[in-house]
Amino acid sequence: MNDRLIYLDNAATTFPKPREVLDKMLETYIRVGVSPGRGSYDLAMQVEDIVEEARKKLARFFGAPDPNRVVFTANATDALNLAFSGLLQPGDHVITTRLEHNSVLRPLHHFLERGWITCDHVPFDCKGFVDPNEILRCIKPNTRVVVVTHASNVLGTVQPVEEIGRLCAGRGIPLIIDASQSAGKIPIDMMALQASAVVFTGHKAFYGPTGTGGLVIHPELDIKASRFGGTGVDSKSLVHTPSYPHRLEPGTINLMGIIGLSAGIDYITQKGLAAIHRQEMTLLRRLRDGLSDLKHVDMYCADDLSNHVAVLSTNVNGVNPADVGDILDGDYHIAVRVGLHCAPLVHHDLGTINGGSVRFSLGIFNTQEDVDQAIKAMASMRSQS
Amino acid sequence: MIDSEEHQKLVSDLGRQPRFIAGREIYLDWEGFFWDPADWNEEVAKILARESGIEVLTETHWKILRFFREYYSCHGRAPMNRHLKEGAGISLKEIGALFTEGIRLGARRLAGLPNPKSCF
Numbered sequence: 001m002n003d004r005l006i007y008l009d010n011a012a013t014t015f016p017k018p019r020e021v022l023d024k025m026l027e028t029y030i031r032v033g034v035s036p037g038r039g040s041y042d043l044a045m046q047v048e049d050i051v052e053e054a055r056k057k058l059a060r061f062f063g064a065p066d067p068n069r070v071v072f073t074a075n076a077t078d079a080l081n082l083a084f085s086g087l088l089q090p091g092d093h094v095i096t097t098r099l100e101h102n103s104v105l106r107p108l109h110h111f112l113e114r115g116w117i118t119c120d121h122v123p124f125d126c127k128g129f130v131d132p133n134e135i136l137r138c139i140k141p142n143t144r145v146v147v148v149t150h151a152s153n154v155l156g157t158v159q160p161v162e163e164i165g166r167l168c169a170g171r172g173i174p175l176i177i178d179a180s181q182s183a184g185k186i187p188i189d190m191m192a193l194q195a196s197a198v199v200f201t202g203h204k205a206f207y208g209p210t211g212t213g214g215l216v217i218h219p220e221l222d223i224k225a226s227r228f229g230g231t232g233v234d235s236k237s238l239v240h241t242p243s244y245p246h247r248l249e250p251g252t253i254n255l256m257g258i259i260g261l262s263a264g265i266d267y268i269t270q271k272g273l274a275a276i277h278r279q280e281m282t283l284l285r286r287l288r289d290g291l292s293d294l295k296h297v298d299m300y301c302a303d304d305l306s307n308h309v310a311v312l313s314t315n316v317n318g319v320n321p322a323d324v325g326d327i328l329d330g331d332y333h334i335a336v337r338v339g340l341h342c343a344p345l346v347h348h349d350l351g352t353i354n355g356g357s358v359r360f361s362l363g364i365f366n367t368q369e370d371v372d373q374a375i376k377a378m379a380s381m382r383s384q385s
Numbered sequence: 386m387i388d389s390e391e392h393q394k395l396v397s398d399l400g401r402q403p404r405f406i407a408g409r410e411i412y413l414d415w416e417g418f419f420w421d422p423a424d425w426n427e428e429v430a431k432i433l434a435r436e437s438g439i440e441v442l443t444e445t446h447w448k449i450l451r452f453f454r455e456y457y458s459c460h461g462r463a464p465m466n467r468h469l470k471e472g473a474g475i476s477l478k479e480i481g482a483l484f485t486e487g488i489r490l491g492a493r494r495l496a497g498l499p500n501p502k503s504c505f
Binding site: 330 | 489
């Protein structure tokens with residue numbers, strides 16, 4: 001067995017983090033780790049500049065016109081909750097898809113089961129894509145928002161958000177894109193996509209630490225505050241600060257995380273998104289092709305990888321996905337994610353709701369050797385099935 | 386829309402159900418895992434094994450089940466994969482092949498350990 005861990009769970013979180021990112025976090029935090037945006041001494045101003053630079057960097061990355069509308073959150077789930085809580089009113093209708101992660105499904109379900117909203121979950125086709133016209137057909141006079149994952153965390157399929165954005169914009173309905181699996185892998189220009197908000201996480205393809213994420217908001221979309229507290233601004237008022245980003249950022253932000261997120265963006269920008277994506281997709285094709293030779297392995301929505309990120313869901317005939325994960329880990333030192341991937345509706349529609357699947361997800365540090373070892377390990381399970 | 390049956394399935398709890406096994410009332414979850422590992426004994430394991438298609442538990446089966454039990458008793462959780470492999474003295478693949486329902490639903494369940502808290 002290979003002593004080195006072959007980490008193929010990058011859709012959960014990328015690992016390892018680049019040394020440059022970790023060094024930058026530590027070095028900067030040691031030097032300027034004070035409370036940003038609160039004090040008037042030089043160091044506080046200096047660290048505030050670091051945070052503002054991170055906002056500008058993210059605004060540039062997402063093609064957002066106003067860096068003040070880049071709001072830092074604890075993660076993508078937190079950002080989605082913030083958006084839903086600040087947008088939805090009783091009687092609103094929401095359109096989303098059956099590809100969504102529980103980070104979308106569960107907050108909406110919370111509103112739905114209390115009778116506050118109605119919701120349509122648009123299906124995906126046999127190739128793993130949502131038809132924008134299906135979204136169009138669901139639009140009602142009270143449709144408040146459309147929420148769509150950019151890339152499925154189970155199938156890796158990249159959704160036609162440009163077309164969805166065009167349809168939404170034409171009807172004045174805000175589109176929120178959940179870019180948890182795409183930000184850092186493929187370019188996202190929120191103006192070109194006509195998105196009203198983009199949700200991102202810092203610890204996946206941005207190669208930052210966990211505990212980071214955010215919401216990038218178009219200037220024409222207003223999201224009400226749903227959490228209140230200290231912002232370091234206009235402290236004598238008991239009314240929560242209405243201006244962005246403070247409106248949606250009560251309390252001291254995760255400075256060390258933001259330093260890491262910012263360094264992660266520098267890291268992938270230097271490598272080049274296109275180059276990273278090309279490298280990962282080359283490996284994914286090799287994995288897909290290798291597994292396709294194995295009669296006992298099923299793959300989902302992997303025939304055409306042209307609109308994909310480097311995520312591949314599989315199953316071994318006759319073997320519980322959890323056991324496949326245990327065998328890959330214990331016998332071959334390969335880490336993958338098994339189960340439902342927090343996306344139950346996808347697995348319901350794939351017919352895999354009872355055990356889920358075995359998901360391989362590649363990152364910048366994976367090699368051809370890693371992929372070949374994974375294929376070899378999957379091949380060895382033939383006798384079990 | 387999500388239909389009501391699907392909704393019920395998605396939001397339902399783990400389905401705690403009582404069963405009489407070897408003359409005792411034992412609570413199992415929707416996948417047949419024990420709610421309380423203390424309800425386990427060898428007689429119960431033999432009955433559950435027969436239900437899963439294993440007529441006789443061999444010494445190798447017992448070695449694995451006992452390792453699960455001892456590890457859980459000492460650490461309060463199931464063994465990590467590498468510890469299971471070391472403790473059983475065989476590969477995970479071989480453990481999976483020994484139990485008709487595999488490692489998780491077979492060995493772990495028959496050892497009376499609770500359902501793992503993973504995204505299943």
